[in-house]
Amino acid sequence: MSDYLPPEVLVEIFLRLPVDSLLRFRCVCKSWHCLITDPTFVSLYTQFAATNNHKKANRFIIRRYSKVQGKETFTLNFDDDGSLVATHQLNWPFKSSLDYFQIVGSCNGLLCLTDYHSKQRGCPQSIILWNPLVRKFANVPLKHNIDSRCFDAILGFGFDSKSINYKVVKVVYFVADYPSQVVWREVEIFDLRLGAWRNSKATVTTYPDFVIDRSSQQAFLNETIHWVGCTLPNKELGGQQKLVVATFDVSNEVFGQLEIPEETANLGYRNKMSLSVLGGSLSLIWYKNVWPEQHSSICYIWVMKDYGVSESWLKQYKIHLTCGVSKALGLRGNGEILLVMSHGLLVSYDPESNRISPLDICGDPYSFFLDTYVDSLFLWKGLHKVRPEVLL
Amino acid sequence: MASTDDKVILKSSEGECFEVDMAVASHLQIVKSVLEDCEGSSDKVVSLFIVEAKYVAMIIEYYKNYVELKEKHEEGGFEEKLKEFEKQFLEQIDKKELKGLVMAVNYLNAPALFDVVCTAIAKHIENKSVEYVREYFGIVNDFTAEEEAQIREEHRWAYDGVNDD
Secondary structure (H helix, E strand, O other): OOOOOOHHHHHHHHHOOOHHHHHHHOOOOHHHHHHHHOHHHHHHHHHHHHHOHHHHOOEEEEEEEEOOOOEEEEEEEEEEOOEEEEEEEEOOOOOOOOOOOEEEEEEOOEEEEEEEOOOOOOOEEEEEEEEOOOOEEEEEOOOOOOOOOOEEEEEEEEEEOOOOEEEEEEEEEEEEEOOOEEEEEEEEEEEOOOOEEEEOOOOHHHOOOEEEOOOOOOEEEOOEEEEEEEEOOEHHHOOEOOEEEEEEEOOOOEEEEEEOOHHHHOOOOOOEEEEEEEOOEEEEEEEEEOOOOOOOEEEEEEEEOOOOOHHHEEEEEEEEOOOOEEEEEEEOOOOOEEEEEOOOEEEEEEOOOOEEEEEEEEOOHHHOEEEEOOOOOOOOOOOOOOOOEEOO | OOOHHHEEEEEOOOOOEEEEEHHHHOOOHHHHHHHHHOOOOOOOEEEOOOOOHHHHHHHHHHHHHHHHHHHHOOOOOHHHHHHHHHHHHHHOOOHHHHHHHHHHHHHHOOHHHHHHHHHHHHHHHOOEOHHHHHHHHOOOOOOOHHHHHHHHHHOHHHHOOOEOO
16 A cells, blocks of 8 residues: 555544644645635534533633732643643733733633723723634624623633534623613624624523623533623512523524522622633532631532532532632643632642642633633634634 | 454455454444345455555554454543554554554544544654645646745745745
């Protein structure tokens, strides 16, 4: 047999290569260049990454902000059992009007970031889609046709594997008397393939009876964005409200809601609650303040064992450390949990032994963002009407 | 246990014959469809015209272990055990043979091993230079020097930290 590999075999090998290698191998020969730059291949590569991302759960993207340096840093880190080795320092040239950007979400190789006006709440100043590995970004056009003082805009970001497309969802609602009187206004989708905003398939009549906590970080799982939400007051129950998981299915573009563990449902917003995907499961993290210790909190983590089944919520971890946990970020391959301590140091916590090991990464505690990361060629070229710009 | 009726003979391009359990051979889609086409025939020899004996042997070794491990770890743990075996299996294969193997597996249409070999080739070349990759696959560069320089310029950083051996 000769050395010659047919295109269908080459494509299968290319699908398993990292982005850096693919960009480099375009100059091997003309036929490789054609195969790699073909829009169909870019789609295939993105879809392959989405369906095989569980195999790459050992790679993280980490963002942190250093107050001393006044700098926002992004790195790709390899989870090497002991340490978190930074393999890439990513080039992020933008400066937020606040200290750092709010990360709407990280999804299948792309990040969506936004910068809010420091004074006008609910009004994004910019929305950026960024593919750090191909070093390209695209600005999402903004529409300022609403009076942002009376409206609240919640953003979400997801990947629709059916249409191999990324979508930013903007939920805008009018708040008369927050949160008891909310009038839904509009739901819009920024469709990356279309390169423009359009109305969501969700119509006014199907808008749900909940509001979304703007400070809650989204969790993306099963083609669905999850936020911490709160139901509107129920008159029959004396105006009672409860916390829920507010969902938006990016593929079918419909809202939904899931129950949160009963123990936490009536706590209200005053307690810090957040959602995350830990080890492939939807997780709820509750930071319970312990008075009078100012920096101390107990962190409880519930894991939804069977997705969508309320009864399957399991209180899996209780983390009580004297130096105080600011954020629970992620789960490692060795079963340890990545935590940011109140003094801004990233540590690896072993739930078995209750021991922590520092990881030599620090920053402003609330600036930390961490997610598993897969390669994508999206935004590199083709496929979308958005003109991505190069970062050098 | 499998009886002799459950055996099939695979014939390599050199004419070498391998007697294989049906449970193993059925993982090769091409063998499966050939046997289905001549159902009822007592002749259970399948000629793999373009596959050399050394690759036939490798493929049989892989699927023999695959079938055994699957049986042994029906209750769980199969995937981990298979990963361990795959690691050993790949260690004994020369990097140059991976190309022949991937062609053979592609021809025989055996998805599990195809994934393993494609991943191994990708792992082998991912940090290599363009020059190494051309030599490895026997590819002649058909770009002009200017064209190549222009493509390299677009993503200069992608050429850092690569090696040639």
